[in-house]
Amino acid sequence: MKIRSDTAKASILRVLNESGKPLGASHIVSALLSMGVDLQPRTVRHYLLKLDGLGYTKLVSRRSGREITERGREEVSRTDAMARMGIVSAKVDSLGYKMSFDLRDGKGTVIVNTSLVDPGDFSLAIKEMQLVVERGFSVGGMIAVAQGGTRLGNIVIPEDEMCIGTVCSVTLNGIFQKEGIPVVSRFGGLLEIKDRKPVRFVNMIEYRGSTLDPMEVFIRADMTRVRNAVLRGSGIVCASFREVPSAAVEQIRHVEKVMKVHGLGGILAIGRPSQPLFDVPVSEGYSGLVVLGGLNPIAAVREAGIRVSMQSLSGLLDFSRLVPVQKCLKRNMNDQTTAHW
Amino acid sequence: MKIRSDTAKASILRVLNESGKPLGASHIVSALLSMGVDLQPRTVRHYLLKLDGLGYTKLVSRRSGREITERGREEVSRTDAMARMGIVSAKVDSLGYKMSFDLRDGKGTVIVNTSLVDPGDFSLAIKEMQLVVERGFSVGGMIAVAQGGTRLGNIVIPEDEMCIGTVCSVTLNGIFQKEGIPVVSRFGGLLEIKDRKPVRFVNMIEYRGSTLDPMEVFIRADMTRVRNAVLRGSGIVCASFREVPSAAVEQIRHVEKVMKVHGLGGILAIGRPSQPLFDVPVSEGYSGLVVLGGLNPIAAVREAGIRVSMQSLSGLLDFSRLVPVQKCLKRNMNDQTTAHW
Numbered sequence: 066m067k068i069r070s071d072t073a074k075a076s077i078l079r080v081l082n083e084s085g086k087p088l089g090a091s092h093i094v095s096a097l098l099s100m101g102v103d104l105q106p107r108t109v110r111h112y113l114l115k116l117d118g119l120g121y122t123k124l125v126s127r128r129s130g131r132e133i134t135e136r137g138r139e140e141v142s143r144t145d146a147m148a149r150m151g152i153v154s155a156k157v158d159s160l161g162y163k164m165s166f167d168l169r170d171g172k173g174t175v176i177v178n179t180s181l182v183d184p185g186d187f188s189l190a191i192k193e194m195q196l197v198v199e200r201g202f203s204v205g206g207m208i209a210v211a212q213g214g215t216r217l218g219n220i221v222i223p224e225d226e227m228c229i230g231t232v233c234s235v236t237l238n239g240i241f242q243k244e245g246i247p248v249v250s251r252f253g254g255l256l257e258i259k260d261r262k263p264v265r266f267v268n269m270i271e272y273r274g275s276t277l278d279p280m281e282v283f284i285r286a287d288m289t290r291v292r293n294a295v296l297r298g299s300g301i302v303c304a305s306f307r308e309v310p311s312a313a314v315e316q317i318r319h320v321e322k323v324m325k326v327h328g329l330g331g332i333l334a335i336g337r338p339s340q341p342l343f344d345v346p347v348s349e350g351y352s353g354l355v356v357l358g359g360l361n362p363i364a365a366v367r368e369a370g371i372r373v374s375m376q377s378l379s380g381l382l383d384f385s386r387l388v389p390v391q392k393c394l395k396r397n398m399n400d401q402t403t404a405h406w
Numbered sequence: 407m408k409i410r411s412d413t414a415k416a417s418i419l420r421v422l423n424e425s426g427k428p429l430g431a432s433h434i435v436s437a438l439l440s441m442g443v444d445l446q447p448r449t450v451r452h453y454l455l456k457l458d459g460l461g462y463t464k465l466v467s468r469r470s471g472r473e474i475t476e477r478g479r480e481e482v483s484r485t486d487a488m489a490r491m492g493i494v495s496a497k498v499d500s501l502g503y504k505m506s507f508d509l510r511d512g513k514g515t516v517i518v519n520t521s522l523v524d525p526g527d528f529s530l531a532i533k534e535m536q537l538v539v540e541r542g543f544s545v546g547g548m549i550a551v552a553q554g555g556t557r558l559g560n561i562v563i564p565e566d567e568m569c570i571g572t573v574c575s576v577t578l579n580g581i582f583q584k585e586g587i588p589v590v591s592r593f594g595g596l597l598e599i600k601d602r603k604p605v606r607f608v609n610m611i612e613y614r615g616s617t618l619d620p621m622e623v624f625i626r627a628d629m630t631r632v633r634n635a636v637l638r639g640s641g642i643v644c645a646s647f648r649e650v651p652s653a654a655v656e657q658i659r660h661v662e663k664v665m666k667v668h669g670l671g672g673i674l675a676i677g678r679p680s681q682p683l684f685d686v687p688v689s690e691g692y693s694g695l696v697v698l699g700g701l702n703p704i705a706a707v708r709e710a711g712i713r714v715s716m717q718s719l720s721g722l723l724d725f726s727r728l729v730p731v732q733k734c735l736k737r738n739m740n741d742q743t744t745a746h747w
Contacts, residue, residue, distance in 0.1 A: 142608075252615070267483075274593070274615025285627035 081133040085219035089130030154272040161239035174381040177230040194362035204331035207387040233359040253279025256304040258294040289364040303358025311338035422474040426560035430471035495613040502580035515722040518571040535703035545672035548728040574700040594620025597645040599635040644699025652679035
């Protein structure tokens with residue numbers, strides 16, 4: 066099959082983007098093959114030179130090969146929206162499959178969202194997040210922090226920013242799937258909270274009909290009222306609607322308890338077999354599962370007027386990099402004290 | 407069939423919301439019936455008293471009946487997101503059917519989006535909009551303006567705001583349908599513009615999978631770059647993807663010419679029969695139709711740092727209320743001059 070030149074280039078960029086490290090042409094060839102794109106090493110080298118010329122890739126060394134540039138990353142994120150249609154469900158499933166967190170020993174990788182804040186706003190941001198965690202509107206209470214110039218998973222933090230990693234709610238899919246429980250992600254929505262109780266979904270976007278993570282869009286469009294929910298008991302938070310086999314509900318309750326031991330959470334409600342949950346009908350034999358948005362603490366930070374740029378589903382992170390949000394502030398203050406000496 | 411009390415109340419609110427004027431119980435009963443909700447007048451009166459108590463409705467006079475309050479409107483917009491799932495496609499089809507604009511004499515109603523700005527920002531906003539219109543990124547060049555305290559269609563303008571009505575791109579569906587051309591709305595997207603040419607969709611949300619108008623969400627989430635597209639020739643604008651029968655394409659070209667006579671436009675591209683348009687595949691026998699977002703001029707206003715609150719698909723407006731955007735500024739300046747005397 067003849068492969069169009071722009072398809073080939075886009076595929077090479079995607080391989081380099083997902084590897085997170087430099088790759089030589091031969092590695093790229095085999096990665097392409099596993100994507101169903103069959104190209105000769107000679108052809109790949111030819112396209113790599115073209116991509117270099119466009120500023121999308123650059124040679125790191127003859128030994129380690131090429132890596133993708135920032136510009137290349139931007140290109141990947143824009144290429145071929147149609148192929149990315151429903152990317153959220155695809156990315157959700159693929160990350161859930163790749164993560165390695167083991168419930169038994171609390172080791173392995175989880176899926177995180179990353180958010181950048183100004184170092185001067187960091188303490189304030191953490192305080193906002195802590196309130197959201199304490200009120201139970203987050204996916205547990207563990208977060209990761211990284212200084213500018215360092216890395217968090219695959220993400221390189223810009224020099225003048227601080228990065229906060231929060232556990233993405235898709236981590237729950239991964240945990241369930243490892244226990245043999247299949248999960249279908251239906252939609253991301255805005256859930257109304259009244260008198261500290263969830264009432265109903267006021268808006269929703271289906272995962273399969275969108276190239277964007279619905280939660281991220283809701284937050285960026287200033288449609289959340291997480292702070293109100295936290296401070297006054299009434300507001301609007303992000304939550305997603307999923308379906309699980311009703312037969313697995315008992316096991317999910319058990320898994321939930323073990324998750325709590327590791328500081329993970331986020332399950333807001335589980336429906337009765339084949340019955341609507343918050344007026345949302347489910348398939349026969351399935352139960353609705355409403356999971357809080359992993360970005361709710363970040364939404365509160367934004368609502369508090371703190372500038373924050375976020376990226377949902379940004380990748381996998383070793384769970385050992387996460388600490389309880391309460392300890393985070395103390396630890397960071399100690400760091401700063403040390404820095405002042 | 408027994409009707410649940412909250413379903414009944416929600417339906418009554420919806421009837422009052424859509425009528426745009428006060429209604430007596432007997433009118434409400436027949437409107438409910440046409441929605442498939444069969445309630446006795448006595449029962450409707452009972453629920454109206456409850457709705458009064460909640461502050462969602464109020465009695466205007468015994469003769470004219472009750473109207474919905476602002477609080478009632480908010481309630482309607484939140485009620486039962488599941489029933490509203492895909493509301494955008496439903497609303498699109500229903501407004502397209504209701505509008506009465508006649509291509510031959512340029513009379514009748516069109517579908518508008520409404521936006522509120524501070525009167526002090528009005529001239530600046532119009533200047534921004536004019537540039538977008540001149541560059542051809544809007545749905546033609548006609549807009550409506552209304553002062554605070556007056557009405558634009560069904561919308562009552564708050565005292566301290568000015569309202570700008572822009573032609574919604576769904577108006578084109580209505581025009582085509584009146585010519586016997588069926589239109590299927592697929593998704594709202596962000597279209598990349600490079601060197602003044604449309605290149606590709608970089609993001610999209612399907613109409614049937616969302617309770618929100620995708621365009622409005624994109625703009626509120628600050629994902630557009632309409633000003634860049636206007637000023638530098640490269641940027642990101644709102645556009646929607648629709649499908650029309652390929653057999654109707656010639657007729658659409660003709661309709662487009664007549665529309666231009668009336669100051670209407672917005673068609674960016676029509677695809678070849680059964681062929682992808684901007685890499686988006688279409689059904690066999692259909693052609694893709696890309697229409698610019700009616701809110702693009704408002705997106706530019708927002709990008710210019712002017713505070714603007716918008717509502718897409720806000721209703722029908724008589725076309726005689728619209729004027730070319732160029733005349734609007736002069737007319738308004740004259741108004742102000744008069745006011746100063």
